[in-house]
Amino acid sequence: AQSVTQPDIHITVSEGASLELRCNYSYGATPYLFWYVQSPGQGLQLLLKYFSGDTLVQGIKGFEAEFKRSQSSFNLRKPSVHWSDAAEYFCAVGAGGNKLVFGAGTILRVKS
């Protein structure tokens, strides 16, 4: 069965520091991969997605993610974090059919 693992439940970074959120997936074929962000009281907003082609994808708000097939990973990065980036981040895989399988999420705290 498809699964997504986000190893870090909480991450705290200083404003202006770089960020990497980890995501590992389990799926036999080439997956569709997504990162969503959820701010308190808000829905899930798409940051970026990978379908095929270039393994480094750019998203909104200065985020990027790199698909590494050999490591079954799709880590999210940002070179300089802003206080407004504090939120919960979800990695998801579209793995057969129409459904998305989500990771447990990583809560990002930004300290000034």
Place this chain on the structure above:
Amino acid sequence: EPEVTQTPSHQVTQMGQEVILRCVPISNHLYFYWYRQILGQKVEFLVSFYNNEISEKSEIFDDQFSVERPDGSNFTLKIRSTKLEDSAMYFCASSEMGAGDTQYFGPGTRLTVL
């Protein structure tokens, strides 16, 4: 920018009652979904809907649940005879195409069963 909307934002109900959660997907989208997130747990897929019928459903989506597109704009999730364990945040989503297309999520309805 078009967005998915959901009503109500919070629903409180007594155990055993029926609830209907409502969603208005993005207007040109053809695929509709319901997910739920029990507090502290992962977002879980419940059901997908296309061309007026269920295209895929999870093990969670048993006879207690049903979905409907009663008109050209609304998409509803009905939960019959609610149980305490149905308390969760329910998210509606829609996409223009099917597998692999971006799903756009609504803000969610928090269901509390007492």
